[in-house]
Amino acid sequence: MAKKILIVEDELKLVDVLKDYLYLAGFETASLFNGTEVASWVKDNGPSLVLLDLMLPGRDGIDICKEIRTFSNVPIIMMTARIDEVDRLLGLELGADDYICKPFSPREVVARVKAVLRRMGDELTTQAAGLMLDESRYRATLAEHELCLTAVEFKLLQFLAAKPGRIYSRQQLMEQIYLDRRVVSSRTIDSHIKKLRKKIAGANPDTEFIHSVYGAGYKFEAA
Template sequence: MAGELILLVDDERNIIELASLYLKQDGYRVISAEDGVEALQRAEQDQPALMVLDLMLPKLDGWEVCKQVRAASDLPILMLTARDDDIDKIVGLELGADDYLTKPFNPRELVARIKAILRRTEPRRAEGDDKPLRMGNVSIDPAGRTVLVGGKPVDLRAKEFDLLLALAENQGIVLTREKLLDLVWGFDFYGQTRTVDVHVAHLRSKLAGGTIEIETVWGVGYKFNLL
């Protein structure tokens, strides 16, 4: 994955320079933006492999940048927050961020997190092993990242699709919230399982009328069933 282009978004120049130094030492290419508007422009024009996104930005804050990026693409996002508040982490994940890191951070940890995200977001299936999953009137296409219910497309955000696919691939198996966090978000976020509940609620609403259910197994987690 060395040589991948990383977009650093932060209005603190010293953070950009320090992160760039460590990333370049590891073989990555780096571009940067110092406000939210420029971040969106660079993301569209340069097509980076990953965005490191600070929350507190001029012109357009990190929340809005994340929302707009996620509406347009599956670009992996590592969110930076200056506060260690749980609410920042939860909201960031719900908006579609792939991971978070609290400032001040060790630049080696930043590089390690970036490597982990890039590994997780690589295609999870070998060529030829990405056939659509069909369950009654529901079809999930991993290659095209599309979902049909009764032949009609369902608009899912990136993490909603990933969560649905993880559940469908484990049909009939009870998955804990912690396991789902690990499978979908790719890191241990123990104690912050509310983001899984929120995404499940969104899926249930969007998949209404489908011949599948996401069953709540109280005190444990969730199970994907065919009705």
Template structure:
């Protein structure tokens, strides 16, 4: 896979580049936000590793601009005390984040998990629920035959809910379906992705598509 690393710390860039190359990836690098945005548009990477605290243009703005034209997976690098930035980043469409300082092995593992979710082969199958149609092989979502632009994580969430039909999914079941059994994801991370998904469904005319039953879980409503 082709991975773009955007970070202004040359030592960290070298560390990440080395770890990703050892994992078999092609790696491109950029030292500031403006250069990172230009490289993302020019090279169409399979995933972007994006620092939040960048010169020229911060990582949040880079993410926002990338999301205007692309659903490429984005993993944020954040400082430990930047909880607000992490939440904002997820709401802008990032797929995951890793806090600094981090283990290169953890970063490589997180990237591998994202790539499995977003580019792994899926059976050629279409699932429907009311006005929602999912193409699992192409990872496309349509509402009334109109495309709905979703990140990889958002697609996994809607696919899990559609697959469960009218059955309630607990938060743990939903997390396992999206990130895999045993994955460590905070409630805030899931809430951010669900909030984004709900907003996009509402903008497509399905404001009450995801129903929450307090203390039990969530499911898709009628969506007719």
């Protein structure tokens, strides 16, 4: 599954160039031009990394970075034409993972994106009571206990955890887990969910992340 990069930038030509270079590097992209939309978009869509301009219509990039850090550890690279050292330190202290100054080469941006993702170890780390998912090794831990998931179980948990609160039908989950479109029963998902719940309870009996929604499907939500 290609990693999705959110580009938050109000220079439309620059956005188009960055999209092209990131696409050629194997990434999916999305873009926003107004600062007021960013935090809610990140909550709803769970990008792999955010390229965040400092000066935006509606809201300052530093304020956006600060809010995102209240609910997400998504990597953030800040982009700006302001090279003042105070701004640079302030941006990093508020939780930015890197900083790139304009004008820059699109190739440099792609290299920075890859470097930050590599440094993060390709991990999806949630704030849900100690759950950590390491995509590079298909390793899941809860409260420092390894869950010993199968590849399918890991993909299922990772997909649900990427968008807490969002409800997915069994069909939607099958399409994400079985990319080869093999024919399986919708009840196969129920079986995987049952095993996941058992392994999570084994690591922490008081924790339940995966919830059934009657007549709709499943969602991930921390207590």
